[in-house]
Every structure is written in C-alpha cells, then in structure tokens.
Amino acid sequence: MIGGGPVAVTLDEVAEAAGVSKSTASRVLSGSSRVSAQTKRAVQSAAERLGYRPNRIASGLRTRRSNLVGLVITNLVNASFHRITEVLQQRLDERGYQVLLCVTDSDPARERRYLDMLLDHRVDGLIIVGTGDNTATVREVSAAGIPVVNLMRTPDGAPGDSVMAADRDGAELAVRHLLDLGHRSVAFIGGPAGVDSGRDRYAGFTAALATAGLEPDPALCARGPFTVPFGAEAAMRLMAADNPPTALYSANHEATFGVLGALVQLGVRVPEQLSLVCHEEAPWFPYWHPPITVVDNGARDLGELAAEQLLRRIDSRPDNGDPGEGGVGRLIRVGSRLVVRDSTTAPRRPE
Amino acid sequence: MIGGGPVAVTLDEVAEAAGVSKSTASRVLSGSSRVSAQTKRAVQSAAERLGYRPNRIASGLRTRRSNLVGLVITNLVNASFHRITEVLQQRLDERGYQVLLCVTDSDPARERRYLDMLLDHRVDGLIIVGTGDNTATVREVSAAGIPVVNLMRTPDGAPGDSVMAADRDGAELAVRHLLDLGHRSVAFIGGPAGVDSGRDRYAGFTAALATAGLEPDPALCARGPFTVPFGAEAAMRLMAADNPPTALYSANHEATFGVLGALVQLGVRVPEQLSLVCHEEAPWFPYWHPPITVVDNGARDLGELAAEQLLRRIDSRPDNGDPGEGGVGRLIRVGSRLVVRDSTTAPRRPE
DNA sequence: GTGCTCCGTGGGATCGATTGCACAGCACGG
DNA sequence: CCGTGCTGTGCAATCGATCCCACGGAGCAC
Numbered sequence: 001m002i003g004g005g006p007v008a009v010t011l012d013e014v015a016e017a018a019g020v021s022k023s024t025a026s027r028v029l030s031g032s033s034r035v036s037a038q039t040k041r042a043v044q045s046a047a048e049r050l051g052y053r054p055n056r057i058a059s060g061l062r063t064r065r066s067n068l069v070g071l072v073i074t075n076l077v078n079a080s081f082h083r084i085t086e087v088l089q090q091r092l093d094e095r096g097y098q099v100l101l102c103v104t105d106s107d108p109a110r111e112r113r114y115l116d117m118l119l120d121h122r123v124d125g126l127i128i129v130g131t132g133d134n135t136a137t138v139r140e141v142s143a144a145g146i147p148v149v150n151l152m153r154t155p156d157g158a159p160g161d162s163v164m165a166a167d168r169d170g171a172e173l174a175v176r177h178l179l180d181l182g183h184r185s186v187a188f189i190g191g192p193a194g195v196d197s198g199r200d201r202y203a204g205f206t207a208a209l210a211t212a213g214l215e216p217d218p219a220l221c222a223r224g225p226f227t228v229p230f231g232a233e234a235a236m237r238l239m240a241a242d243n244p245p246t247a248l249y250s251a252n253h254e255a256t257f258g259v260l261g262a263l264v265q266l267g268v269r270v271p272e273q274l275s276l277v278c279h280e281e282a283p284w285f286p287y288w289h290p291p292i293t294v295v296d297n298g299a300r301d302l303g304e305l306a307a308e309q310l311l312r313r314i315d316s317r318p319d320n321g322d323p324g325e326g327g328v329g330r331l332i333r334v335g336s337r338l339v340v341r342d343s344t345t346a347p348r349r350p351e
Numbered sequence: 352m353i354g355g356g357p358v359a360v361t362l363d364e365v366a367e368a369a370g371v372s373k374s375t376a377s378r379v380l381s382g383s384s385r386v387s388a389q390t391k392r393a394v395q396s397a398a399e400r401l402g403y404r405p406n407r408i409a410s411g412l413r414t415r416r417s418n419l420v421g422l423v424i425t426n427l428v429n430a431s432f433h434r435i436t437e438v439l440q441q442r443l444d445e446r447g448y449q450v451l452l453c454v455t456d457s458d459p460a461r462e463r464r465y466l467d468m469l470l471d472h473r474v475d476g477l478i479i480v481g482t483g484d485n486t487a488t489v490r491e492v493s494a495a496g497i498p499v500v501n502l503m504r505t506p507d508g509a510p511g512d513s514v515m516a517a518d519r520d521g522a523e524l525a526v527r528h529l530l531d532l533g534h535r536s537v538a539f540i541g542g543p544a545g546v547d548s549g550r551d552r553y554a555g556f557t558a559a560l561a562t563a564g565l566e567p568d569p570a571l572c573a574r575g576p577f578t579v580p581f582g583a584e585a586a587m588r589l590m591a592a593d594n595p596p597t598a599l600y601s602a603n604h605e606a607t608f609g610v611l612g613a614l615v616q617l618g619v620r621v622p623e624q625l626s627l628v629c630h631e632e633a634p635w636f637p638y639w640h641p642p643i644t645v646v647d648n649g650a651r652d653l654g655e656l657a658a659e660q661l662l663r664r665i666d667s668r669p670d671n672g673d674p675g676e677g678g679v680g681r682l683i684r685v686g687s688r689l690v691v692r693d694s695t696t697a698p699r700r701p702e
Numbered sequence: 703g704t705g706c707t708c709c710g711t712g713g714g715a716t717c718g719a720t721t722g723c724a725c726a727g728c729a730c731g732g
Numbered sequence: 733c734c735g736t737g738c739t740g741t742g743c744a745a746t747c748g749a750t751c752c753c754a755c756g757g758a759g760c761a762c
Contacts, residue, residue: 056473068451099452261638
C-alpha cells in the first residue's frame with residue numbers, strides 16, 4: 001500500500017470497536033477492576049482483532065512507572081560481569097522490568113552522564129557497579145525515590161543496598177589452600193587499594209598468612225590494575241627474582257592471563273615449579289593446561305540477589321511513606337567457594 | 352526531612368520561576384526555536400536553580416520517539432557478543448539512544464516476548480541477533496515503521512538491513528593457510544547448517560579445499576552446536592580415528608575450548624601433532640600455550656557498523672514518506688582477517 | 703414503597719512535555 | 733500614515749493511557 005504509514009492502534013479505537021468506553025477497555029486490558037464477563041470478551045477480541053499493543057510510554061506517564069531499570073556497569077568483557085548482566089536481565093524481565101544498559105568503561109564522566117540520563121528516563125531502579133567518583137550523583141538518584149543497589153563495589157557514602165562478593169573470605173580460602181599444601185613463599189598479584197575487591201582480597205591474603213604465622217613479603221606483592229599487561233609484568237618480575245615464590249595467588253582473571261602468558265614465555269611449569277590460584281572463575285579455566293584452581297565468587301548469585309533485592313525495594317516503595325529509610329542500606333554478602341583443579345600442588349622442596 | 356517525597360520539578364515550575372510561559376521554557380531547553388538571549392538566560396538559570404530534569408516519558412509521548420533501541424541477542428558470554436554489545440551501546444549513546452538489553456538464550460519463545468515488549472515500549476530501532484524462528488514478528492516490528500538491523504545472522508525473509516561477518520571468506524582464509532603449510536588432511540568442527548555462520552563457514556572450508564583439488568572427507572567433518580562439550584566430543588572422535596587429521600579448523604571459540612581440553616586429555620601436542628585454527632578471536636588466545644592462530648571476524652566493526660546503519664535509518668525516517676522501502680534491505684559485510692600465531696605449522700610427515 | 707448497598711460502566715481530568723497557530727510589537731518601505 | 737514582514741512569546745490542543753468520581757439499576761431489608 002502507498003502511504004500506509006505505521007498507524008498504531010490506540011485504546012480508544014479498541015473501545016469503540018468493542019462498543020464500550022475507554023475506561024472500561026482499560027480496565028479489561030490491565031485487569032484491575034471488576035468487569036462483566038461479556039464486556040471482557042468483547043474488549044479482548046476487539047483488541048486482538050485490531051492488533052492492539054498498549055503504549056507503555058503513555059502508560060508510564062500516567063502511572064509514573066517506566067518499568068525500566070538502569071544497569072550501570074564498568075564493562076562487559078570481564079567474565080563475571082557479562083554473566084551477572086545476563087542473570088540480572090533475566091530475573092528483572094521475569095518481573096516485568098527491562099534493563100537499560102550503560103557501560104562506563106570506568107570513566108567517571110560517562111558514569112555521571114548515564115546517571116543523569118537514567119534520571120530523565122525515570123527508571124524505577126538502579127543497579128550500579130560504580131567507579132566511586134559519583135556518589136553525590138547517585139545520592140541524587142536515591143533522593144529522587146529511586147531504589148539503588150550497589151553491586152560488587154560499595155563506595156564510601158554510597159546510598160542504597162549492596163550486594164557484594166565475599167572477597168576477603170575467598171582470598172583467605174585460596175591462600176590457606178596454598179599454605180595447607182605446604183607452601184611458605186606465596187606471592188600476591190592483585191588490584192589497587194582504591195577498589196573494594198582489591199583491598200578486601202589483599203586483606204584475605206594477609207589474614208591467611210597470619211594464621212600460619214607469616215607476614216606478607218613486600219617483594220612478593222604486586223598491586224596494580226586488573227589488566228593483562230600488569231599481570232604479565234608482575235609475574236615476570238616475581239619469577240625473575242633470586243628467590244622466586246613457589247605459589248602465586250592472582251586476584252583477577254585478566255591479570256591471570258598475563259601471568260600465564262609470562263609463565264609460558266619464561267618456561268615456568270605449572271604446578272611443578274609454581275602453584276597458581278586465580279580469584280575468579282572463567283569459562284576456559286577448566287580447559288587450560290593444566291586446569292586452573294580458582295575461587296568462584298558466585299557471579300550467578302550476585303546477579304540473582306542484586307535483582308531480587310532491587311525488586312524488593314521497588315515493591316515496597318508505594319506502600320510506606322518514606323522510600324528508602326526502612327532498611328538503611330542492607331548489605332548482602334555472596335559466599336565464595338574454592339574449586340581445586342590441577343594448577344596447585346605441594347611444593348617440590350619444602351623449606 | 353519527614354515526608355519530603357521525591358517531587359520532580361516540571362517544566363511548568365521552571366517557566367513560572369523564570370516568569371515565562373511553558374512554551375517558551377520548552378523552546379529554550381530543547382533549543383528548537385529562536386528565543387531572546389535574555390529569556391534564554393532566565394530560563395536556564397531557573398532550570399539549574401530548581402534542578403530541573405526533563406521527563407523523557409512525557410516528551411516521548413508527545414514526540415513519538417522513545418530514544419530507546421532494542422538489542423535482542425542470543426547471549427553475552429560469547430566473546431564476540433559482549434564486545435559487540437559494548438561497542439553498540441557506546442555508539443548509540445553518543446547519538447542519544449539508549450539500549451534495552453534482551454538476552455534470548457536462543458529461545459524463540461523468549462525472543463518473541465521480547466519483540467512484543469519492545470513494540471510496547473515504542474523503541475526507535477531494533478538490532479537483532481535472531482534465532483530465525485520469529486521472522487513474522489520481526490516483520491511486524493518493521494511494518495510498524497521501526498528500522499531493523501539483523502546482526503551476524505539474517506534469517507530467510509527477515510526484514511531490514513543486515514550487518515554480517517564475512518564467514519565464508521574467513522573460513523576459506525583459515526583453511527587455505529593450513530593447506531599452504533602443506534596439510535592435506537584437514538578436519539572441520541563447526542556449527543549447525545541451520546545457522547548462517549555454520550553454513551557459511553562450512554562453505555568456505557569446502558571452497559578452500561576445492562582450490563587445492565580436495566574434497567571434504569565426511570569422516571573428518573563434525574557439525575553440531577557451538578558448545579564446549581560438542582567441541583570436546585568431536586575432537587575426541589576425530590583424533591581417535593585410525594588416520595587422524597594433521598590440521599583442524601574449529602569454527603567457534605566455545606567449541607575450541609572443548610577441543611583444547613580434549614587435546615590435553617589425549618596428550619596431543621599443538622602444533623607438532625596437530626595444527627589448529629579457530630574461527631573467532633578471544634582475549635585469551637594470544638596467551639594460550641601455544642598462542643592460537645585465529646580468524647578475527649571483526650567484532651568491533653560489526654558493532655560499529657550495525658549502530659551506524661541503524662542510526663542512518665532512524666535519521667532518514669521522518670523525511671521520506673515510506674519508511675523502509677528506500678533501500679530494500681542493505682547488506683553490509685565486515686571483512687575477516689587471519690591472525691597467525693603458533694598453533695599452526697607445517698605437518699611433520701607430509702603425505 | 704422507601705432507603706440502602708453494591709456492581710458495572712462512562713465521563714473527564716490528569717500525567718509533562720511539544721508544537722501549530724495567533725498575536726503583539728517593531729522596523730521599514732512606499 | 734499605513735501595509736507588510738519578521739521576531740519573540742503565549743494559549744491551548746495533543747500524545748495515549750489511568751483512575752477518581754458519579755450515576756443508573758438491581759437486589760434486599762424494613
């Protein structure tokens with residue numbers, strides 16, 4: 001047809017076709033109030049016949065609910081984050097909420113712009129893996145009555161609830177495993193102190209050492225960004241020392257790639273010369289040569305619980321007068337678990 | 352404060368504070384029509400003072416533009432897809448469009464529900480990595496005047512434009528590389544014939560063989576799902592044969608994990624006993640032992656071009672009378688490139 | 703028969719922005 | 733001095749759904 005533009009069917013037209021008023025049609029289709037069975041049928045068949053699709057924009061304007069949730073995340077490449085994103089999206093969708101995806105690439109300026117934008121879109125909730133540089137803006141979002149869930153990271157002064165990995169416990173688990181195998185010279189490659197996971201994993205590392213009566217050796221600790229090159233460089237330096245470690249705890253999977261590359265380059269055999277634990281699961285670790293022992297931080301559960309917590313807050317919002325104060329920011333910790341594979345073994349020459 | 356609910360500032364209030372009418376305030380803030388410099392300043396300062404944030408829902412109702420784009424994708428775990436998603440999101444955001452993320456997990460029922468939902472949200476565009484089971488619904492979307500871009504896959508009868516990887520060429524490139532090294536017994540592990548990339552990569556495989564005067568040996572061809580277990584099982588079977596291949600083309604990175612696991616388990620050394628090419632880059636392939644030769648299908652460009660093409664269609668929509676017919680579905684192919692690393696070498700005993 | 707409740711339905715205001723139309727004021731040319 | 737055109741502004745309709753309020757009629761008790 002010529003000029004047959006994209007004409008959307010409105011509620012009015014459905015109502016007219018069914019011979020009832022707009023109000024009644026609305027009641028039938030949103031199923032709120034009681035309607036006679038006959039009217040119901042008439043409206044439903046009219047809607048179907050005309051191919052009616054409700055306009056969520058109009059509906060959102062009136063009800064002040066967008067059915068949108070903002071997900072502000074630093075990246076998707078990291079193994080945990082894309083898994084978390086998938087789970088989150090699915091759980092939220094099951095309850096009628098859609099995800100507005102915002103990847104910040106850890107850039108505070110982008111993060112800030114996204115937060116403003118999400119405010120403009122009147123999202124019903126916000127899940128954020130934050131850089132920590134925009135807590136003021138996040139507070140604005142929260143103050144606007146929008147529930148906020150901090151995921152993986154809870155910057156100082158951040159409003160809302162938090163769903164966090166048990167980073168400290170996980171690291172302790174991993175390092176104690178190495179100590180139990182008999183290692184005494186355990187190296188640490190981990191993230192910056194400015195990030196929650198960096199700080200907490202280091203704390204777990206030292207805590208485990210302490211239970212064995214050891215103190216961290218500064219020469220065996222490398223702290224820097226969670227990147228492949230950093231891991232490679234750190235591993236190079238550690239293994240080139242006069243007295244190289246017999247075991248290595250690597251706090252992140254990206255860095256671990258760098259480590260593995262460096263080890264191949266140096267000809268260091270795992271686990272014969274070096275036992276290796278990575279604090280983060282990745283789909284290929286079970287297939288590595290050798291399969292890598294890891295700490296699984298429960299990415300699936302993190303996504304699941306973050307979605308659940310947000311939905312809880314959204315649900316309880318219309319009821320009570322003051323929105324967020326009811327729980328004063330709940331903190332949920334997701335347990336970590338050690339998965340022992342073949343990259344860890346007893347040291348060859350116990351000291 | 353008690354009872355200080357989340358009161359949003361409206362345009363009316365800004366207008367009143369600035370001493371002008373709603374229309375004028377709107378004109379200033381959306382910068383459409385000419386306004387005197389003085390009024391402009393007054394409105395802008397009032398807006399800033401009150402912390403005004405435009406309500407995109409209301410705006411969307413009036414303008415019939417949601418500034419939302421639906422991204423329907425089978426999963427995020429696959430290396431290419433999360434990279435593509437990141438790039439897409441960034442490019443669309445730069446032009447003022449936000450991404451509504453929908454992960455189908457290749458489930459046609461979920462896909463269908465998402466398409467309906469996106470229609471209800473009145474998205475301004477749709478980018479879809481489709482299952483191929485809902486072309487009718489996608490046509491509805493397109494018929495509603497919403498530009499559609501098919502990504503990676505273009506099911507038969509799909510409306511809209513397509514941005515595709517050069518799967519056939521890429522596979523041919525990879526296999527020719529193996530043939531050039533002297534291999535004559537080249538195995539194929541690839542996807543189902545029902546998926547574009549499965550079909551095209553197989554076509555490239557046979558085409559390359561043909562240039563060397565060879566025909567595909569059914570005993571050396573495994574076709575099945577793009578999964579780790581399938582790759583493992585296929586590799587097991589292929590290498591257990593009386594006359595195992597000297598080279599292997601693996602059409603997908605997930606299957607390649609399985610292959611690598613199986614090879615480790617069987618004690619097959621790469622590349623000494625088997626040369627291996629994977630048709631898909633993954634961040635860890637350069638760090639594998641040995642680093643894996645791959646065909647990079649240009650994920651970054653795929654995202655980039657899909658966003659660009661969609662934006663082009665969105666921009667050209669209000670101008671011309673009939674929405675999509677102007678280009679009758681443009682097909683954009685993104686070039687592939689071979690990255691030679693250490694997993695491929697000449698066969699030990701050329702036949 | 704009167705008064706009451708309850709049910710199903712319709713009328714119409716409303717959410718917050720955009721935009722066509724009209725009009726006031728001013729400048730300028732004839 | 734008047735007509736014409738341009739600029740800046742305001743009025744009010746509009747987008748499409750939701751939902752408060754009111755109303756007619758049925759059923760029932762006294």
